[in-house]
Amino acid sequence: MPEPTANRSGLVCVGLNYKTTPVEVRERLAFPEAQVPQAVQQVRGLPGFEESVVLSTCNRVELYAAHSLPSGDHGHAALRDYLVTHFKLQPEHAEALVLYNLDSAEAARHLFRVVSGLDSMVLGETEIFGQVKAAYKVALDTGTTSRALNKLFQQAFTVGKKVRNETTIQRGSTSVGSVAVDLAEKVHDLKECRVMLVGAGEMSRTCAQSLLSRGAKSVIVSNRSYDKAVELASEMKGTALKFEEWESVLHEVDVIISSTSAPHFVIKPEQIEQVMRKRRWNPLLLIDIAVPRDVDPAVNEIEGVYLYDIDALQAIADDGRRERERQLVACERIIEEQLEKYGFLQSPGSTQHGFVTS
Amino acid sequence: MTLSQQFLAAATLTFVSAVVQALLALKSGAWKQGRMQLVLMTLGFALQTGFIYLRGQEVGQCPMKSLSDILVFIAWSIVLLYFLVGSGYRLSLLGLFTSPLVSIMQIMALVGGFAPYKPKGQVNSLIELHAAVALIAYAAFALACITGVMYLVQERMLKRHKIGGLFYQLPPIQGLAGAIQRLVRLGLLLLSISLGISFALHTPVSNPKLIFSWVVWALYALITVLMWKHVTSPRRTAWLAVIGFILPFISLWIVTHA
Numbered sequence: 001m002p003e004p005t006a007n008r009s010g011l012v013c014v015g016l017n018y019k020t021t022p023v024e025v026r027e028r029l030a031f032p033e034a035q036v037p038q039a040v041q042q043v044r045g046l047p048g049f050e051e052s053v054v055l056s057t058c059n060r061v062e063l064y065a066a067h068s069l070p071s072g073d074h075g076h077a078a079l080r081d082y083l084v085t086h087f088k089l090q091p092e093h094a095e096a097l098v099l100y101n102l103d104s105a106e107a108a109r110h111l112f113r114v115v116s117g118l119d120s121m122v123l124g125e126t127e128i129f130g131q132v133k134a135a136y137k138v139a140l141d142t143g144t145t146s147r148a149l150n151k152l153f154q155q156a157f158t159v160g161k162k163v164r165n166e167t168t169i170q171r172g173s174t175s176v177g178s179v180a181v182d183l184a185e186k187v188h189d190l191k192e193c194r195v196m197l198v199g200a201g202e203m204s205r206t207c208a209q210s211l212l213s214r215g216a217k218s219v220i221v222s223n224r225s226y227d228k229a230v231e232l233a234s235e236m237k238g239t240a241l242k243f244e245e246w247e248s249v250l251h252e253v254d255v256i257i258s259s260t261s262a263p264h265f266v267i268k269p270e271q272i273e274q275v276m277r278k279r280r281w282n283p284l285l286l287i288d289i290a291v292p293r294d295v296d297p298a299v300n301e302i303e304g305v306y307l308y309d310i311d312a313l314q315a316i317a318d319d320g321r322r323e324r325e326r327q328l329v330a331c332e333r334i335i336e337e338q339l340e341k342y343g344f345l346q347s348p349g350s351t352q353h354g355f356v357t358s
Numbered sequence: 359m360t361l362s363q364q365f366l367a368a369a370t371l372t373f374v375s376a377v378v379q380a381l382l383a384l385k386s387g388a389w390k391q392g393r394m395q396l397v398l399m400t401l402g403f404a405l406q407t408g409f410i411y412l413r414g415q416e417v418g419q420c421p422m423k424s425l426s427d428i429l430v431f432i433a434w435s436i437v438l439l440y441f442l443v444g445s446g447y448r449l450s451l452l453g454l455f456t457s458p459l460v461s462i463m464q465i466m467a468l469v470g471g472f473a474p475y476k477p478k479g480q481v482n483s484l485i486e487l488h489a490a491v492a493l494i495a496y497a498a499f500a501l502a503c504i505t506g507v508m509y510l511v512q513e514r515m516l517k518r519h520k521i522g523g524l525f526y527q528l529p530p531i532q533g534l535a536g537a538i539q540r541l542v543r544l545g546l547l548l549l550s551i552s553l554g555i556s557f558a559l560h561t562p563v564s565n566p567k568l569i570f571s572w573v574v575w576a577l578y579a580l581i582t583v584l585m586w587k588h589v590t591s592p593r594r595t596a597w598l599a600v601i602g603f604i605l606p607f608i609s610l611w612i613v614t615h616a
Contacts, residue, residue: 171526179521186516186525188532280588283532303591306516316521 009050009148012075013100013107014083015062018121020098029087031056036135040144042086046078051149053139055114057131059121064111066148072103105344108152112335115160117169123324124169129160159338166334169327172320176203177210179308179316180257180287184211187285187306188254196220196253198246198267199260200232203289203310207257212236220253222246224260247271251278257287258294266294272302279304287313362412363472366430369405370464372398376457399437399457406434406464416474420486423475426467428493433463435497439541454527455504484559492552492571496606498545499578499599502538506599509534513593535592538599539585546578570609577605 016029031039036054043052043063051066063082067075076099084094102110110119115132117124136153139145145153164170173179184193193216197204200223208219219238223229226242233240241249250256250271260266267286276284286307288295293309300307308316339345359367376398409430413421421427440456512528515521528534553575556568581598584590590598 172521182521182526183516186512186528186530188530281591283535283592300517303593308519312519316519319521 009066009068010072010075011064011066011104011107011148011152012072012079013062013064013102013110014076014079015055015060016097016099017060017062017119020100025093025097026058026061029061029083030058031061036138037142039086040139040142043079043082044144046082048074048078051139051146052144053136053149053153055132055135057128060114060119062114064107064149064152066146072101075103076101105339108155108342108344109335109339111152111156112159112338115156116163116331116335117160118163118328118331118335122174123321123328124171124174126164126170129157129164132160133157155338155342159335162338163331163334167327167330169324169331172316172323174317174320174324176289176310176313176317177206179313179320180207180255181210181214182316183287183306183308184216184255184285185214187283190215190217192217193255194218194220194253195255195257196222196241196246196249197232198222198256198258198294199290200225200228201259201289204257204259205232205236207287207289208236208238211255216255220246220249250275253284254282255285255287257289259289260294261290262294263292265296266290267299268296269298269302272299272305276302276304289313360412360416360472362409362416363468365405365409365412366464366468369402369409370461370468372402372405373457373461373464376402377454377461380454380457395454395457399440402457402460403434403437403441406430406437410434413472418476420490422486422489422493424470424473426470426472429463429467429470431490431493432497432500433460433467435494436460436500438494439497439501455508456501459500459504482559484555488552488555488559491548491555495545495548495552496574498541498548499574499603499606502541502545502599503603505534505537505541506596509538509592509596510600513596531592535595538592538596539582542578542581542585542599546575546582549575549578574606574609577602 016026018026021029031054033056036056039054039056040052043049043054043065048069049065049067053064055062055064061083063079065075065079067078069075069078080097080099080101083089083099084097089097100110111132113119115129117126117128120128132153136145136149139149173182181190184190184195190211193211195208195211195216195218197208197219200221208216208221212219219233219236220241221229221233221236221238222241222243222245223232224243226240229240229243232238256267258267267288272284272286281304283304283306286295286299286305288307288309291310295307295309297307297309299305336345376395379394379398410421413427413430417423417427422431436456437460508528509531511524512531512534515525516531529537549571553568553571556571581595581602584598585595
């Protein structure tokens with residue numbers, strides 16, 4: 001194969017994330033969505049810069065760029081100065097700013113890890129894939145990418161898909177809210193799923209919001225303080241119910257999330273047996289996140305009823321996290337293989353990888 | 359080994375490969391509703407179809423006279439229903455449960471052997487239709503049995519809080535309960551059509567094949583009524599669909615040896 005006679009673009013990535021920077025600093029350095037097109041143009045307009053992509057999410061701000069500067073250090077310094085100037089940081093804040101400065105293979109490896117969810121707060125989460133795609137599309141539409149970054153990001157999306165297809169990094173739930181969703185999905189079709197909160201604690205709210213965000217049909221909130229029930233119901237576009245009335249609608253709901261502060265069992269087997277007859281054996285999921293527990297464990301013995309208390313939910317979430325951590329080695333191996341395949345791990349003199357401009 | 363039997367052996371190997379592939383993937387924890395499963399099932403089905411065609415040429419009629427032929431025809435019908443019913447249910451996973459059953463049936467058929475036979479007189483297309491529809495009905499009952507197993511597995515995992523790899527691949531138990539009902543109703547409808555055709559055949563009612571078919575029909579009619587009236591829980595319905603399939607399975611011996 002003939003050696004291309006070309007100028008080689010350098011690749012740099014400068015960024016900060018939830019590991020390096022606290023949220024109160026991150027929120028000041030985030031690019032509002034509407035300003036990202038302008039930002040990518042400003043970065044590309046910096047002397048010696050040829051291409052740019054800006055990724056700005058709640059957990060990270062990263063600038064990817066291809067440049068023709070003498071070294072990566074020049075690129076890092078220019079991007080750091082850009083951030084300081086753009087966000088008008090005071091000298092003491094600018095001095096305290098911790099950024100990661102990555103070059104060539106390190107930058108590509110970092111992007112591959114980000115796209116695969118390995119650098120996320122929740123290991124293996126999939127939302128970041130869409131966020132990177134959106135950031136790339138903005139840059140593409142604005143015309144600030146060319147051969148080098150187009151190739152890098154396409155490769156990153158391929159790697160991200162490969163990691164997800166060949167490992168189980170995204171499988172399993174890692175939080176109580178997502179466990180509740182997974183369980184509800186395995187009992188009912190979520191689109192038809194009606195949820196009732198008995199008690200309006202913070203954890204119930206999280207679980208209900210997770211269910212609604214994944215398509216649950218409706219939510220009813222019943223709480224000893226009716227005002228609080230109304231407040232929470234309106235927040236979730238649901239219906240509030242007086243606490244003395246919650247039993248009357250038990251047979252109409254598919255998932256019950258209970259979190260009252262009652263010192264005794266609130267939901268008993270005899271109630272649920274009656275409910276199941278009315279439901280004609282339609283299955284019922286009970287999530288008891290109260291301590292002390294609200295639901296008598298004997299309820300789990302009733303056919304078609306599935307009861308999970310907070311310990312059971314937590315154990316499943318812990319298993320999910322451990323399972324994802326076990327997959328980490330396989331994911332990193334895939335990324336290294338792909339870096340090798342795309343030529344990022346070759347010697348500096350090589351021209352095999354994507355950062356060659358004619 | 360005749361050419362038709364070579365086709366059947368190849369089909370069986372393909373279905374066994376589907377089982378092995380699914381089990382290995384499950385063991386590694388990376389089970390996905392994979393394209394490979396679908397490819398293997400499609401290839402297996404094509405080879406099964408080839409066998410039935412060649413075997414039909416050999417015996418000069420639709421090959422449903424010996425137990426081995428019937429087993430293969432039902433296995434073929436199960437795979438046919440797997441494709442027809444499957445699309446709506448993420449049923450590539452059904453392959454995990456379907457392919458072992460189909461493999462076992464075909465291995466039994468291969469071990470039993472394929473004796474030659476010729477039609478007694480002219481082939482009656484109504485009799486062939488009656489038998490074919492009955493066998494497809496039995497395949498629907500077999501799929502209901504498999505779906506019942508899936509329901510029981512998923513139900514057990516949910517009850518015991520055992521959330522593992524298979525858990526994430528199985529459909530919601532409510533959906534599985536609905537699938538069992540639909541498959542039992544489909545099988546009952548097909549068996550009713552088959553028995554309806556038998557009236558046009560002027561077959562004596564004392565014919566043991568027919569009597570046993572009516573017994574099977576009565577069993578599934580009872581299950582349908584129990585489901586319709588919500589007399590039993592979905593779990594018991596799943597057990598009925600699983601255990602109930604023993605009856606049509608036994609009837610195959612009676613049908614072929616009577």
